[in-house]
Amino acid sequence: MNAKTLSRLVVYTVLGVAAFFFLAPLYVMLVTSFKDAEQIRSGNLLSLPHGLNFESWTLAWSTACTGVDCRGLKPYFMNSVMMAVPAVLISTAWGAVNGYVLSMWKFRGSDLLFGFILFGVFMPFQVVLLPMSQVLGFLGLSSSIAGLVLVHCLAGMAGTTLFFRNYYTAIPRELVNAARMDGAGFWRIFVRIVIPMSTPILMVTLIWQFTNIWNDFLFGVAFSGADSKPITVGLNNMANTTSSVKSYNVDMAAAIIAGLPTMLVYVLAGQYFVKGLTAGAVKG
Incomplete structure (x- = not known):
């Protein structure tokens, strides 16, 4: 050998x-x-x-008790879908526009603004719970799915902006300058030139945001109401619901159901995630 x-x-x-x-x-x-x-x-x-x-799977999905509610994980799963899909799309689009502006349409103080945005990447989310709850109350979005969507969009803005800004700095400025000379404006350059070149970083950001938002527990338990709790909160309530005999099989089935969407995302789109990270590393 x-x-x-x-x-x-x-x-x-x-x-x-x-x-x-x-x-x-x-x-x-x-x-x-x-x-x-x-x-x-x-x-x-x-x-x-x-x-x-499959009896434990059926119980976990439709009839297992989470506290006094015995409807299983189904309503919590649907709440997470209604929360995660718009939050992922909005936060990704928001970060793309921010990164586009901060990399190709720089203005006085843009680098300083980007530095302040980066604070959001390293800031513990626990410190924003109180001010965020006050903002949601002021907007009338407390204990609602719309409120959770807003919270996740704001929490993810710093990370998505960082991804896109670093990726867009590697795009040749000659393309943008040539488009400007041909009369293309801000949005036309973004839609016709920048977005078609953004597929790798778009996939990275979409998968990253979906994973973070779907698996979030802190915002879900802090800002949700009785009818808007995401699946992570439902799973926690189910596991902590006391009974005469602990149903470990039901708890395990429920945990797999809660994690199945993120597992499927990585199985089906994992290759794009790796390619996106590699492209970003090469360009950066």
Whole structure:
């Protein structure tokens, strides 16, 4: 065995061990969700179920109790969909326009403004809970899905602006200058020239924002009402609902349901995410 083969074997072994420890919790969740209560009590965490029993999935989706509400995760799932889709689209579009302005239409103080925007990337969200609740109350959006959409758009603006601004600085200025000489204005240059060149960073931002917004718990528990709680809050309430017998299979099925959209996004669009990050790294 030569040195190159040995080195490759060591790398694959380390990656295999890391993948095992990373995927082990997901495996335990999945197999537990297909077991009934008797199999959970008599077996162990790693044992396979006797068969595919979807009863726990049905209970988690439609009839499991989250506190005094026994409608399962379905209403919370729909709340998250109605919150995440517009918030992702608006925050991505907002960041694209901001990055376009700050990179190609610079004005006096634009670099200073960009520096202030960057504070939002590093600011802990806990410090904005009180002022944000006051703003939502002033706008009449407290405890509503629209309020959550606004909160996530504002919270994500700094990150999306950073992504697009750094990406757009690598676009040749000659293209923009030539378009200006041909009479193209602000929006025509943005739509006809900049956006078609933005596919890699658009995919990165869309996936990044969807993951952050769908998995958010802090804003969901702080700003939602009884009828607008996202799925992360519903999952927490379900797991903390006490009963005579703890239904671990239902809790595991509910956790997988809550994380399924983000997993599907990375499975279906993960290649675009990697390509976008690579393109951004090369351009930056």
